[in-house]
Amino acid sequence: MRANVILFWLLAAFFAVAAVVYAIWTSVDDLDPGPEWVGIVAVSLAAVLSAFLAFYLGRVHASQGGPLPEDRLDANIDDGDPELGFFSPWSWWPIVLAGAAALAFLGLAIGFWISFIAIPLVLIGLVGWVYEYYRGNFAR
CATH class of the missing domain: 1.10.287 (Helix Hairpins)
Known part of the structure; x- marks a missing residue:
């Protein structure tokens, strides 16, 4: 440093x-x-x-x-080697969120109407990723 x-x-x-x-x-x-x-x-x-x-x-x-x-x-x-955080090895929500964000940026580049499809997918991916430990087999 x-x-x-x-x-x-x-x-x-x-x-x-x-x-x-x-x-x-x-x-x-x-x-x-x-x-x-x-x-x-x-x-x-x-x-x-x-x-x-x-x-x-x-x-x-x-x-x-x-x-x-x-x-x-x-x-x-x-x-x-610090502790960087906890990351779920089985979670599919980051992939869903990345695909939805890519679709949103595609909507900004090609046609704005694609963004109307992407915004609900972004919200679903974000909520799913945040709340994945509150339901199912891995609920705490």
Whole structure:
């Protein structure tokens, strides 16, 4: 994580210097007097974005209480294995929901009338996935 913070700070400094060089370079053009503002703003905003990312990652690194297992050389693979959640291996509802969402996006691309068919299927898939543990063999 610390290496990412350093890289983003270096990237922010590079884009800041590149914005200044670009502003000077486009200002001395003989054909078009004055700077080219779109490029200056774009490169400057790239510097600001890199600085934001570096600041955020630096704060996260400082608040996590030490290096992550992925950053230590003596860590095992199992040290960085967090609990990601519970996923049903037998559930068909994610497939139903993905198909209905694909049909909804197809309706946006081809014809809006397809979305009228897809929206109820999306709702059925979403409700089925949420409430699959309240009915049947796997009710809790």
